[in-house]
Amino acid sequence: MADVVPIEIADGKGRFDVGSDDVVLRAALRAGVGFPYECNAGACGSCKFQLISGNLVVPADLTPAESERDRARGRYLACRVSASSACTIKVRTDDTYVSQHLPRRFEAQLSDIIQLTPDMSEFVLLSETPAEFRAGQYALLSLTADGPKRVYSMANVPNNRGEWRFIVKRVPGGAFSDPLFRLPTGTGIHVDGPYGTAYARPEIDRDVICIAGGAGFSQMLSVARGLAVSGMMQDRTLRFYYGGRRLVDVPSLKNVSDLAPDLGELRQIIVVSEPEDSAQGWGGPTGFVHDVVGRDFSGPWADNEYYLSGPPPMVDATLRMLVIEKQVPHERIHFDRFF
Structure with missing residues (x-):
């Protein structure tokens, strides 16, 4: 049986237990504590906290989101460390990170x-x-x-x-x-x-644009399905963009097409980035999926809810396009940053 020790959040902002077979972040989230995070894998740095007292079990290696300087200052990634004694930590919690269904x-x-x-x-x-x-x-x-x-x-x-x-x-x-x-x-x-916090929000009364690349199809398919089964999209439009390197890399979008009866309008756009597909009879859009979204949709951009999932370069490029070029408010864009 795993040893369990308590973790106190400074300034009376919460308390939870962490077992020796768990890490600080996931123990907090299991306890309903709104510990900030994104990737859950040591790459984004969102779950960094300050150790005030106590002892941690810390991996010897470093990820791109941490440094020896961080550790010298008592700053650690909650998704990578456990605890070997009672600890007090400093972190700014937010109920946004508390899942409706605790992990x-x-x-x-x-x-x-x-x-x-x-x-x-x-x-x-x-x-x-x-x-x-x-x-x-x-x-x-x-x-x-x-x-x-x-x-x-x-x-x-x-x-x-x-x-x-x-x-x-x-x-x-x-x-x-x-x-x-x-x-x-x-x-x-x-x-x-x-x-994850990039889940479907059917209660928000706006049209929806889903943008997926690679295995990001999984998350966007779930979002589209969740919106459709909610019964709240019957007078709204869902645009579903999927980008793959070649046509052979694009999965069937029938699962998306099947949702059409529960949507006011459904538009599906497949994008391929490899130019040789054009020579093989592909007549659809080519290039990067975010560029195609920028050309295909004429706006008004801020009147939509956006969901993104795919390789980090695709997500970052799409965010720059939406926030900087199209002036979409941050709170209308939902994504989990994976690496």
Whole structure:
């Protein structure tokens, strides 16, 4: 059984316990504490906190979001450290980060693997309890209880069947994705979630633009499904943009098309960035997906709600386009920064 120690947040802003088999960030979120975060993987730096007293268990290596200078000043990433004694920390909490369904750890069985493109498949997992999350959230998957974890977005919506669907891109030689793609059905996979703040918000009465690239299709499909099943989009428009390198890298958008009866209007735009596809008969848009969005949609830009998911360069370029060029307010743009 894991040893458990208390963590106090300075100025009376909260308290939670962390086990030796957990990290500070996820223990806080499990306890309903609004600890700031984005990637949950040590790359964004959003969960950095100040250690005031106590002892932490700190990995020897550094990620791009931390430095030896940070550590010398007592600043650590909550998603990477545990605690070996009672601690007091300083962090600015925000209830925005408290999930409607508090994260939990459980094991699910691999039920099916459905190939979508040559290097992208949908993994169907079944848990013994209902799949509780908000459409657009993500979970951490691991192949063993104490093994490496990777972040993947759910592609489906909450359900009582205990079904969790993840669309995963296979990385050649990937330390996690290669073994994952070789798993036989029936294998147990460890799930930790849900996490993320870029979930569907159907109650906001605006048209919606979803922009996805690569395996970001998983999160945007979940968002689109969540909006559709809410019953609140029947007089609103959903534009769904998907960008892939080549046409062969683009999954079928039938799952998006099937949502049309529950939407006022649905527009789907596929974008390919490799020019040779044009020579092979592709007559659709080419280039980077954010550039196509900028040309295709004429506005008014601030009258929409935006959801983004994909490779970091795509997300960053889209953010620059929306915020700087199109003057879209930050609060109308939803994304989880993955690396």
